[in-house]
Amino acid sequence: MKKINHIALFIFMLLFSAASFAQEKTTGTQEKKIRETPKQQKAREKVMKEGMAKMDKAELLTEKYNYDEAIKTYLKIEEKGFRTASLYKKLGDAYYANNDAGQAIRWYRELFKLKKEVIEPEYYYRLAQSLKTVGKYDDANKLLDELHTIKSDDQRGDLFDKNRNYINSIESNSGRYKVKITTASSTVSDYGAAFYGTDKIVFTSNRDSLGVTARKDRWTNKAFTALYIAEIGPKGDLVRPQKFSSRVQTKLHESTPVFTKDKQVMYFTKNNLNDGKLQKDDKDRILLKIYRAEADGDKWKNIKELPFTSNSYNTAHPCLSPDEKTLFFASDMPGGYGMSDIYSVSINEDGTFGNPENLGPGINTEARETFPFVTETKLYFASDGHPGLGGLDVFVAELQPNGTYVKAINVGEPINTHFDDFGFIINEESRMGYFTSNRTSGIGYDDVYSLTEYIALDFTCRQFISGIVSDKETKKAITGAKVALYDADENLMEEMVTAEDGVYYFGVDCEKAYTVKIQALDYLPKELPTEVTEKEGDVVLPAVMEKPEKIVEPEAPNMYENAAPVVGLDLAKKFRIEQIYFNTGRYNIRPDAAKQLDKIVIFMKEHPSIKIDIRSHTDSRGPEKQNQLLSENRAREIMAYIIRKGIDSKRLTAKGYGESQLVNKCADWVKCTEKEHQANRRSEFIITDM
Incomplete structure (x- = not known):
């Protein structure tokens, strides 16, 4: 890197x-317990x-x-x-x-x-x-x-704890931009682009290092940074870069400007140097301050530090709100959340400033937040404290009705990489802008890239439901498990099959209820209901799968001495297998029903010549045609389940009988208990061939 x-x-x-x-x-090494x-x-x-x-x-x-x-x-x-x-x-x-x-x-x-x-x-x-x-x-x-x-x-x-699937989230946000390195980039450092009107960009560079007479910074061994201006060429490229203004150039560093729309006022960052005299903190360091300058033709005058800057802490990287009434900047001033935070300060009509206000924990972390850029509805900034790909990543937060920014979203690739990506600016009308990166595909230490936004980011709250499907006894991940996501109305939303790691995940909307249903060969099915909230973040639902109990041990003698298989035999009755019950109006297999079906599966595997007819019945409530369709769906679902468990489909038939074969008095208009109605919602397993 x-x-x-x-x-x-x-x-x-x-x-x-x-x-x-x-x-x-x-004060000492980790001593070994040996005699010296x-x-x-x-x-x-x-x-x-x-x-x-x-x-x-x-x-x-x-x-x-x-x-x-x-x-x-x-x-x-x-x-x-x-x-x-x-x-x-x-x-x-x-x-x-x-x-x-x-x-x-x-x-x-x-x-x-x-x-x-x-x-x-x-x-x-x-x-x-x-x-x-x-x-x-x-x-x-x-x-x-x-x-x-x-x-x-x-x-x-x-x-991290609330966004454990942050990599998946970043992937879902990725692919919305097209980026390209600009020809204004050099083999040294070029960064921090700012719009200068509609047809030019001013950026920071230490390209004077390429000459032989430039004063150099002892720490970097490169020339001190200065401001350069370039024209916006075809397709957003930056062409014909040249020095911006000698009036604001000092013998130390200048960087990261921002301009009013009429180009008459500039705010920019430079070393703490006033009237040619260096100002240092108590550790003998030359810090950074934000300065204001006024245009005077091609020159700049009245260059003064802003009143909230200090010799004891840094302020840098200013940007203006679209109405030019608020200045945003980065600082490590006391009272912040981390190494550098983003602040805002009001600009009064008389040119004075209010008190800086920290943007709060929705934006700032214990790490580094910096390089803010503000549009009518969004705040872009760089951070290595929010979940990202590595180094500094670009994040965006949406302006709330109360004027705050509460949640940062990673803008994804190709803006962000494993390296430092920062200094994002964009014209929301043309959807074109610029950012800086030190990715290895560039030509210098830092390079300015152009960007075009093709798809706007959706700020709808999204989280992830994820987990690992594993065997209860062995603790090993289960490969090939079918995992399905259902909404609160039992509508299938999405499904997937687990790979060798047993992992599943689904992107979901916040503030909704879901059910994750898992089926795996030779295991009892599992249902995992959950609710997703923005406050709690991602939901982790491990799925520990159990194998069904065998009807009898394989080596047990005379296992069917009192119930020899014969054509016409109902396995549910003869082997005292509980009936397969369904919820009212549903045909999804319940977990308790799955345990009974697994007994049928085991029996059919132990008797490979037997064929079975599956017969499904409903209660009398509801329209007769609807009940007929419901029973047919239930019969087909049972047959599909048994087939998924490894039984040849040629050995199975299935038919629905609706409410035509009730087992009790509970016909239409007859008052019955729920238990009596449930007795009619049943399935039978009739041996049809040996």
């Missing part, structure tokens, strides 16, 4: 501050003392975002035998910050080999994210499950 080398991302996406989570300092000689003890103590001193130096490099040098130092310490939880955390963090998922996984796993009591929940999440980046979703999901167990109030774990 390519490293992200631009400041706008590393500040908000790669920030590992003390505010994010506590990091304990381990005085010489060995002295050598170990020397390693520890030198290691701790070098750890402090490496940590200073990390605080200044010089991860490459920090990694070199950490590795040298590890090679000397200094192996602590603190070292593995910091080494993994440095690779995580540099987007080297493979090495991050290596060192986080070393951390997990130690006692888990010293591992904060954050590392379960970071290892899970790293595993997603290399496509190991099953391993990542196990860690997210553990995260939810050990820290139930962590929103990331809760989101």
Whole structure:
């Protein structure tokens, strides 16, 4: 995976501050229970003392975002035998910050080999994210499950728990866009596109690195980022890129602008540099602020930081609401939910600003939410806290009538990948826009891609019902089980057959009741009723299947001494098999009926020459024609069930008799109990041939 080398991302996406989570300092190695000689003890103590001193130096490099040098130092310490939880955390963090998922996984796993009591929940999440980046979703999901167990109030774990089928959900949202890398992209970093009128785009780039005289950032060893402008060419391509304005360019970084529709006001991100003087926080870091500038012909004037920015925290990546009365941005200011959150602030008519408001837990998590973009009805943003494919994914939330955003939906592929995908913008009228990605198919560290939306996202609440079909005794998954989904009115919605893993899943609408029905050869059928709510999320319904009890043990002697099979014999009566009952007006086989049918199946398998006529009857309630049709359907359903259990169809016939052969007084207009009526809803199994 390519490293992200631009400041706008590393500040908000790669920030590992003390505010994010506590990091304990381990003062000793995991000692083995062996005796040390005085010489060995002295050598170990020397390693520890030198290691701790070098750890402090490496940590200073990390605080200044010089991860490459920090990694070199950490590795040298590890090679000397200094192996602590603190070292593995910091080494993994440095690779995580540099987007080297493979090495991050290596060192986080070393951390997990130690006692888990010293591992904060954050590392379960970071290892899970790293595993997603290399496509190991099953391993990542196990860690997210553990995260939810050990820290139930962590929103990331809760989101996973409520959306365990998030990969299926992402797949269902995928395929709605066509994307293509723009020719304005270079071999370095190009990102953060913004509309400039209707025919131009302004984006961020450090392409000055391609020259020989550019001032370079010591951390990235690339030129500082600046704003570039390009024309929107045919089919959304970006052509003829050039420097946007020298007036807003400083000796450090500028990035991610947004413009009013009349192009007279610009909000943009840049380093904390005022009147040529750098402003630093208490850790000697140059943070980011949002600035406002006014157009003056081709130049910009009155460049001032916004009043809610600070020398103590970052603000960046501004965007405007369509009515230009609200500014959205990302920040790690105190009081948020995670490493960076999305905020909104009102812009008053006199040009002053209200107080920033956090968009809340429906949008923000303990991780990183950033790069907002707002349309009339939607908020797009990037996050690695909501369930995604790995790295940063683009999400969208719908504006509610009360003016809030409460639920984020992953926009799916091809916008999102295993890598970082962010900076999504779109013109909803033309349905064309742009986004940024560092996917390996690009040509630089980050590239600007064009997008065309062909299918709009449906915000109707959808969840998944899923489970594993397994054998009760062996616990093994059952292959070839038929799983069907029915709605509350017993209408068949969808059906599937399980593969080797025994897994089934159905996408369903929220706030409705469903029944999952499972049938498998040599097993009793099972019905699993459930209700799906948006609040509870996905429903997991394991289906543990049981085999029917045998009528008698195979080796038992004289198994039919009192009931030898003869033509005309009703097996239900002669072998004391309970009648096959149905619910009123239905012909679906009930679980209690299935147990009785399995006895018929076993008998027919033990007598392979016998043929049976299935006769189905109804009670007298309802129209006579309807009862006749119902009984015929019941007879056919019973025959189909027996055939599915392995009996040759040539050995079976089936007929419905409706209400023509009642077994009691309960004819039309005769008052009877429900039990008396149910006695007429029966089936018979008559031997017709030996």
